[in-house]
Amino acid sequence: MNEEPMMQFFEYEHLPPHLQEVSKHFMGIANMIVASLPRNQERTVALRKLLESKDCAVRARLFK
Numbered sequence: 001m002n003e004e005p006m007m008q009f010f011e012y013e014h015l016p017p018h019l020q021e022v023s024k025h026f027m028g029i030a031n032m033i034v035a036s037l038p039r040n041q042e043r044t045v046a047l048r049k050l051l052e053s054k055d056c057a058v059r060a061r062l063f064k
Contacts, residue, residue: 004039006030006048007031007034007047010023010026010050010054011027012024015058022057022058026050026051026054026057029050030047030051033050
């Protein structure tokens with residue numbers, strides 16, 4: 001399997017524990033997408049939109 005550069009943005013170990021809890025689920029979905037779908041433009045869009053969703057979920061946890 002070719003390496004997927006977008007996966008670097010789903011890493012979460014550097015986050016504090018309360019944000020890791022939110023972010024780690026998105027890494028699992030991203031891994032499933034990369035493992036089960038052919039590499040093409042649509043897969044990249046799927047990962048990009050998942051990344052946007054992850055970022056929103058993390059910000060939701062930070063919301064005051």
